[in-house]
Amino acid sequence: MNPQALLIGLLAGLASALLFAGLVTQSSSAVGLAFVAPMPIMIASLGWGSVAGFVAALAAFGAVAGALGSFYAGLTILLSVGLPAAILGHLCGLARPADSEPAENDKRPALLWYPLERVLLAAALLSAFGCIVMGWLIGYNPAELAPEIAKALSSEASSAVSPEQLADLGRFVVTVIPYIQPAFLVLTLVICLYLSAAITRLSGRLPRPKDDIPAQAGLPRIALPLFAGALALCFVGGAAGLLGAVFTGALGCALTMVGLAAMHRKSRGRAARGLMLFTAYAAILLLSIPLLAFLALGLFETAKSPADAAGTDNPR
Template identity: 35%
Template sequence: MAQFIGIGIGAGLVSALLFGVLLKATALAILLYLLAPLPILIVGLGWSHRAALVAAFTGALALSLIVQPFLGLGFLAYLALPAWWLAYLALLGRPGADGTMEWYPTGRLLAWTAGTAGIAFVAIAVIAAPNYETFQSQLRGMTRTIVRIQADRAAGAPVPKPVTPDAGVEAPVEPAPETPAEATRTEVANALAAIAPGLATQGLTVLLTFYLWAAARIVRISGRLPRPWPDLAATVMPRRVLAVLAGSIVLALVPGYPGVLGVALAGALSAAFAMQGLAAFHDRSRGRPGRLALLFGLYVVLFLTQGVALVALTLFGIADTALDRRRPQGSAGRP
């Protein structure tokens, strides 16, 4: 017991240090910040989920006492507890009828990764702005700034200088009428603000999946990974995840933070289905002639088309779950 507590405390302090350097706002600080969940996942997979839980609360306490309570709470909700939870799920197992260990399926683990990302985003949003109107105001202000900067860069127009009135003449203070271009920018910014939670959780889902994979590889190299390495290409999420996706889309229509949760879950699940689509392509291309060329072509298309290819992969992943054609069938094995 003392061993996992000591290891957990050490990992939590390292994770808190990596998270705290973000305040320096440099490129290196951002890179180190992105590595913050790894120590928690490593001790969770290599020792126990209890060590990961100790690490999560140790890091949060250190940030709260040394920096500020808000930063510690944000670290706990957004990165530390999600890392502990995923490590806990990854090591779940039960003995089968033949005495072998049946480990938690990678498809369910991928679905929980998406769900964890959606919940973590809403948690940090509520912590940062308990009032929903404040959250919306901040989000729209951020998206308007992004849209304005992008529009100015595309146009290449300099920022107009304010006109100084003649001395002794009072200039009337009147709000400038919004031009059609500015009205369009406002509409685009508002639309972007509406889907921003989904875009954020798409990235967080991919990051959490990568963190879990990287931590498992590190622990496996050290020889401490309890479960055998799974067949990642065979990952298939359960069909009930489709119902969760449909429910999240309906929930997105609800006002307030419940609607934000719906958008966040929809975005996170779309990323999960895109990764499943990628896994399905790897799985279905096994044993086919020219497999390496097919995979190389797929990644080139992904790099060049980006958004379009991701939508196609997401639809492929959804169809893969809905049709359920890659499940093992009794003793016959994979179809």
């Protein structure tokens, strides 16, 4: 093992653990730093190799578990931050020689890099599996959690809000959590991966060339039956319904990102493109409902993609 990669991995893991500590200790002043906790691990993996990334993930696990004296706290960062960040960094570093000859003045062989569509699918599946395992570890039970949320809200609510309304709100919160948590984790991982790649590229250590994200972002067609199956499970109820909700949230977020990428691609070269993009994102922030339109666009873009989009051109 390269000693430098080992050292970078250890330092990156400690940095990720420090960033994540605000969420574990529930410190209101530092909880925002937890959102960028995957970045040190991703930077280590992208710039110093996959080994450094996985060492960083294990170091973060050990640091959190040791500092807090809780194995489950260590598992939390490992499942939600460490392993997803290390795996995504590893996938982005995969490449194989292209079949075509390299350019005349280029001494390096042309490479085919692991496609972004598979990276995005991996981010969605890793987020879903991570949320499922964490929910199992903490014993997530909507029937028990809803009254607790209603009780917590009652201390903050005014006297005009009835107990029945608080109970309904508590049930609504526990209903949407399985959808929102994996979706938010997918969004966090994708943004952190983009920022980590940009930082590593500036340092000159990123071997992967810059991707044209609006043109290359997508999902393999397998995402469509996976999303449909997950959506169907949501109506079953019970544990199966919770599993369906988690995968629906994760895959739905990924499909929505595909729709947003399509908007960026289709608006290139058009007049008032900036105003169009600003209006779209402002509507999303203010209303959220436009996300459904981009989800539908993402489904359409995925359905019309070539059937072999994840086929023989991908590195193994």
